[in-house]
Amino acid sequence: MKFKAMLLGLALMPVLSVLAQVPVYLNADKPIEERVKDALSRMTLEDKVKMLHAQSKFSSAGVARLGIPEIWATDGPHGIRPEVLWDEWNQAGWTNDSCIAYPALTCLAATWNPEMSHLYGKSVGEEARYRKKDILLGPGVNIYRTPLNGRNFEYMGEDPYLSATMVVPYIKGVQENGVAACVKHYALNNQETNRHTTNVYLSDRSLYEIYLPAFQAAVQEGGAWAIMGSYNLYQGEHACHNKRLLKDILRDEWNFDGVVVSDWGGVHSTEQAVYNGLDLEFGTWTDGLSNGTRNAYDNYFLAFPYLKLIKEGKIETKELDEKVSNILRLIFRTSMASHKPFGSLGSPDHGKVSRKIAEEGIVLLQNNNNILPIDLNKTKKIAVIGENAIKMMTVGGGSSSLKVKYEISPLDGLRNRVGDKAEVVYARGYVGDSSNELNGVTTGQNLKDDRSEDELLAEALQMAENADYVIFFGGLNKSEGQDCEGSDRISLGLPYAQDRVI
Structure with missing residues (x-):
């Protein structure tokens, strides 16, 4: 055993010398x-x-x-x-x-x-x-x-x-x-x-x-x-x-x-x-x-x-x-540090993290007459109005633009949540910037719509007339002149005649 140990020690000496x-x-x-x-x-x-x-x-x-x-x-x-x-x-x-x-x-x-x-x-x-x-x-x-x-x-x-x-x-x-x-x-x-x-x-x-x-x-x-x-x-x-x-x-x-x-x-x-x-x-x-x-x-x-x-x-x-x-x-x-982790990309856990943060960041401004939460047991029809209910928001806005693994629209999310408990209908309400590409990343959506402002409004009013709830999705949409790198908002008002629709 001593002889083997001595041989092992001799074998390690060149290695230790190199490390030194x-x-x-x-x-x-x-x-x-x-x-x-x-x-x-x-x-x-x-x-x-x-x-x-x-x-x-x-x-x-x-x-x-x-x-x-x-x-x-x-x-x-x-x-x-x-x-x-x-x-x-x-x-x-x-x-x-x-x-x-x-x-x-x-x-x-x-x-x-x-x-x-x-x-x-x-x-x-x-x-x-x-x-x-x-x-x-x-x-x-x-x-x-x-x-x-x-x-x-x-x-x-x-x-x-x-x-x-x-x-x-x-x-x-x-x-x-x-x-x-x-x-x-x-x-x-x-x-x-x-x-x-x-x-x-x-x-x-x-x-x-x-x-x-x-x-x-x-x-x-x-x-x-x-x-x-x-x-x-x-x-x-x-x-x-x-x-x-x-x-x-x-x-x-x-x-x-x-x-x-x-x-x-x-x-x-x-x-x-x-x-x-x-x-x-x-x-x-x-x-x-x-x-x-x-x-x-x-x-x-x-x-x-x-x-x-x-x-x-x-x-x-x-x-x-x-x-x-x-x-x-x-x-x-960073790159030459020891014991750094491997990381992970697009994992289900990260998707849950993103959702959890979004849920905690939601701000309810008013809840007059306790309209919320929606009681699906007493609801037959929900009308969803607004382009932002269907528009992908991850592409655009400048350097924060992303190519994402998945994106769920508010309309799809609501329909998934409601299921067959109530009918969910949709009207465009207004048309914003229909571009769908930045730096070679595309949304895959075609949001072009040639209808007039009055035609869009008439459709929305008709859709909402017999609904138990009307949910409006509006705001900015990562376009130039709104929430976008390289330019500031043109005004404080909602764009694309959204105030009129509301």
């Missing part, structure tokens, strides 16, 4: 800061600069020579965006990337339940991890300065305390999966119209009491690993390279140690990006948004222009090492 020579940065059991320092020391100037900017629509480069992986991001925060082509917004045509659609964050906030927020983050984080994403571009916590903001549905409400309370468990849930939550859009990004040129001035009291609390909680309580800079300007300087926001407040006051990611096309100056706190420049082509060729990324502000300034001796490398250290720290927390 493994670089510190590849050893997941070593403290992250040691790994960051070791990896940084092995990188060339070109390696470092290459890591600071996109290489495709949603990825940035690693260092293959050192085994440092690429970073892959995905849009959120309500579900995992379908895989897109390398340099285009259009989907790549995968057949296994359909996700679960989670309720909008405004619905999550309406639950007033931090446990629901953690469940939400954990579930959507599992879907991101399954798809091998390192950064989830969400959650959004911009304050509803105006109810007309086209992206209000993506944020957690108009109250700083509520937003700050709800964002923390969401972040923790996402990051339990080894996926970085990228909290957006920092900061003061409170409208979509002229979002690239709006210059915000406000008092420090308003800034700290209204617009920053959710971001501060995300960093100091949630431990967010990434922050996305916004498109707008603050005090004359773009938010993606704004010294006051990114260095004075985020780094120095809040001690943020994660990565500052630009919104796509949000960078406008190499020197400001270098000195004012941006780490990772994302986008496509040289303006960050339109399509182009792969070598366009070399022209980014934090690409060859930055490298050229360094080689000419006009800029030192102190800031470069800080940026790369932040990016390495993110990589070691």
